[in-house]
Amino acid sequence: MNRLIDVILSSDAAIRDQSLDAVCADASLDDLLAQCRELDEFRRQSDNLYHRVRALFFLAAIYRYHLPSRLPVSNTGLVPFAGHEHLLERRFQEAIDCFLTDQEQHGPSAAIASCLAEAYHQLAFQTLADQVRRSVRTVRGNQWMFRIGHPDDHPLRIRRELLNRGDGSSPSPLLCERTSVRMDFSHSAWSDIFFLGMDFPEGARVLNVSVDLGVRGRDDAPQPPIETYLRVIDQPVLRLVSTDLGASTDITSIPEMFDFARDYLGLLKAAVIAAGLVPPGLEGCDHPMSDLLSRMVGPGLGLEVVSKVNDIPKGSRLAVSTNLLGSLISICMRATGQVSSLTGGLEEADRRIVAARAILGEWIGGSGGGWQDSGGVWPGIKLIQGAAAEEGDPEHGISRGRLLPEHTVFDEDEVSAETRKRLQDSLVLVHGGMAQNVGPILEMVTEKYLLRSEPEWTARGEAMSILDDVVEALREGDVEKIGSVTTRNFHGPLQTIIPWATNRFTDLLIEHSRKKFGEQFWGFWMLGGMAGGGMGFIFDPDVKAEAQDWLQQTMSETKRELQTALPFAMEPVVYDFAINDRGSWAELQAGDAAMMPDRYYGLLVPGWLKREARDLSPQTRWELEQLGETCRDSNSDNSTSRMLLDRMLPRADKDESRVESLHDLLETFGFDREQHEQICSDLRAGRVGLSQNRLPSTTEITDVKSEDVIDVRNGAEARYVDLGKAAIRGGEVAVVTLAAGVGSRWTEGAGVCKALHPFCKFDGRHRNFLEVHLAKTRKSSREHDGPIPHVFTTGYLTDAPIREHLEGHQRYGFEHPLFVSPGRAVGLRTVPMVRDLRFAWEEMPQQVLDAQQQKVRESLRAALIGWAQQAGEGEDYTDNLPMQCLHPVGHWYEIPNLLRNGTLREMLERQPSMKYLLLHNIDTLGASVDPGLLGLHIDGDQTLSYEVISRRLEDRGGGLARVNGRPRLVEGLAMPNEEAEFELSYYNSMTTWITIDGLLAAFGLSRSDLDHPSTVDRAVRRMAKRMPTYITLKDVKKRWGHGQEDIFPVAQFEKLWGDMSALPDVSCAYFVTPLQRGQQLKQQSQLDGWLRDGSAAAVKALCAWS
């Protein structure tokens, strides 16, 4: 039998738990292809979900990691467009068939392997997600909600206690629920991922504790951070209010309830739906909400659901949103009699159904959490473990484990009150300020779990034993031991499985803590999926208070040091915390006590006051009177009246300073107002735009012929190597690294300096792009015994951080001249044209998302189109931090900037022998001063030699083509249609060898002209006019509240370096180089694959760190 199928089917753990790497180690290319064929056949025929999924992950990994390395280096292939379209439409099966047929016809290639890897990977996750969803729907107690299709069928009724308004003059009783958040001691290496619990229930164990929080220095005492409220109102609407996000809405129709991204109330909507108040089966039912409410609550009546999170920021790793969802669901279920008690705590059965509904809510809202996340609904410290699926369970026969885990709450016999206190006396809980998306990490964990690679599988075993150690330490009451165990967990298994669980910020904090407190620092405790946000530091109780103050200060300082390199969403905070031993708790308030929290009134009262008193409902009038009483009461602390005044009376508008400083920045960075106005006017008039970026449809675009490129994937001939070595020795070459961009994709628009991002550990330490590039240049220089100067080109956002960083790190000891070439141009972002948004979202092929996420996305896009119309299409984008309103104007400008700002002149002065430049992107980590390539460039005597690589699926954005018969690079934006790009074998890596004198000549300059700035400026302007201008849409983050972020698409323009190849008077050559040399790291999610496929090791081999 096929060994891989044997691994999947075997009941013997020794065979089943073998790693894919071990099985594939000795296989030849033909063996692998044969195994893949059989495995594909097997997964098509298998009825067993988990056999199918494991086979899919095996196939994905073989095509991603094992097959490419066995292909001849000079293989070239195309990505079939039809298959790509299937992928975008999520027709994975069809895509796989298309790619396999292509492979049969044209033989294996890196291109087709990348397509198959992606298709299998996506199909595997889709299969898993579908199964979790099916399980969520089939949990008993959830099924009925999917059958209700009409408001008249609604089977829930509000409890009578909530309708009791006493004498009629007072408001409805108010139900209030307070819920804590959860903090996990250990999650046994992310074993709370649903799939893991369902496939490996015995390995899925989490120990978590419910905690109340307070921000140190702000709150008097820790409180349950989540409060939710529900009451009957005298208007037939479903009112949702989020006091922390400052949003409220009156929902009057059922379809509005399913429009998640229309406002900030998506989570509340998901909760109301998951609680069955508006059952998910009603989606698509076009009835007024009053029909449903009159049946559920009574004619003319409505419901109000309010959430309040006590300023706990996003990314706290304490599962705030899942527990908020749980709290909201619980209160809604109490109100409709779906859980037994209206007030007080919840029974175990109730908590289980609330947890099941919270999972449903996460799915409905398009978010995702693990099965331990609703832990705050439970009291105290509890062990949560996967449970085997037994007869009668909906999962029986499908998966080994159940969707929902079992909770065992530890009583005081197991973990004494003394231990709980000691824990509180030692642990310092903080939010470091980073709020990163943990989703990619969870995907990596799932994949690695299924592939069973040796070190990671061993680490999983260790993580499981660590949980036992924590339990033991808790029983013994030994907090110091807990610290040592959680530290071991963090540095050991967690980072073995996911190296990205930590980052430079966290490592520095641990280092500083150890240095400052020595033996009295007992350990580090990673919370949730990754470090950087919510984290725990355990100290000797004697120094806890000191450590709290110290940590607050140290975190702020470290953040300041790293904030240009890492995406921080907020200022770090230190929490006070207490273990919550009663779980989610509800109270019913009636009469005068039935008042909402202050912030609710702060949000709604201004709106009430704008209306005529007679238009307000009696209940609202009563509340206004009560508020009036409170404000007039001289005995009260007046916080309510102050808050109301703040909301209603205007304050000095801080935005003025924002506009002013934006103005200053534009001045400073060389903003060309005239050019900007011209572009805006062209944009509004439709003369430029996304569709106008494209070359005319009559343009003939074909793939290049073999004579158009020089294939150096098998290495350059020795004579070229010698020529290159001699040039290096003679000091003829320098390296230019483009570092002006803000890495929009790298941090999803967070606006940090990508060059400084410490993205990966090399030789035991996180190192950033800048350091890696310098280390490569250092090594080339040493190997070939010649001085190689290095230049980093910068922009408005990256210039100061890069300069400061280089100075702060003593230029990393770089021995040769090191230059920073500042940008001389900046653009101002504009509100996009609806036409362009529609073009990007409706006319360009788009990756369709999973069904529910797609709904959320469509709703969000409708909202963003509304935003663009409201903000003014083509108007200046100024509603953000000034730096976020600016944009770099494309990497083309970075080369002329070298001429304009005098950097090139200085370089030539210091090293007059210099003749050539190696230009590359900040994220092209494999680019180095390769003597063979340099020799080839010199020998060809062309001005520019562009390096291209054979195309893979992920290499999108243009390529090398014959345009009307002439070879040149074509940007993705300029492709006359989507399909054209897929006809091209080579992708532009952007790495370019430049002959300095040739380049100057192309600009109409000579070396001596560099001394005359006005001549240079004129030359650059002349050349700029010959370069096409592209309009692009970029995502920009706007941060607000406590770590909240909105992402807006904004329009900007750019000119791109590849278009130099279109100039008839610039001679160009094209070198086909190996993939590892030309591949780019555009997104952080690529990092894991990059580390695993040997690329990181290849980069490391090019570097000399000191």
Add this chain to the structure above:
Amino acid sequence: MDIRKAVITAAAPDQHTLPLQRLVDRQGQDKTALQLIVEEVTGAGIEELCLVIRPGDQVSYEQAAGEHLGMIHFVDQTEPRGYGDALLRARDFVGDDPFLHLVGDHLYLSDSDTCCAKQLIDIAREHACAVSAVQATRENKLPDFGAVGGSHVARHTDLYEVTRVIEKPTPTQAEQELIIAGLRAGYYLCFFGMHVLTPFVMETLEHLQSETVGHESTPAALSSRGANRSITLSDALSVLAQRQKYLATELKGTRYNIGAQYGLLIAQLALSLTGRDRDHILTELVELLAMRNNRA
């Protein structure tokens, strides 16, 4: 098990006049709802009947009872303390005998020659235990009924051993606790308004009521069962299911709740469409529909 007594409750504040409503029976005879109910029980061999009513209603009930007045004992429910309490008023009447119980706002139409009450009593006699008539009911009607969970009795179709009884369950509870194998998804066995009960039920009701009176004011009692919630028959049947053999059966017939909106009209239509005047009523209905459509 010999069943010769019946108890009908008709004391609910909003329902007490329902048995006095007039309808035309299958034979075209003008009768009160009470007469129809009484005929249902006499057809099942019941000899004595206890009617639990509101104080002051007896005279009108006597007039509505027709020829069967002689077999009826009237008992007043002096305070409106709910369904369980109403049934408990018949405690002395029942004594130590098993009895048939019907609610006063339901009419029953059998699909066979045997009336519904007779079908139920036959089963109770055969199995010598309490039996409730039930009907598969869609989940959107759950807020109106008590419902049972249990399993099929071997070799009997439509007969169930009851393990769980919940009054007006939410669909969440129903799905977790009341699923019956063989029923369509979203359907549950809800009470038909007709039971054969044993004296144990009366004892249990009495016990539950004394407990409630004792704890009425404590918050725990209020929150666990809801404030002001009175004892229902379902509470007692829930205890019965745990202590004694207790069956539920689906009868060949249909119940009509004349207390619901248009309930009386629908019951009348059902009677007429299965009786002597079927063609006449159908003709009238078609004419009505045609007129309606023309206007539309």
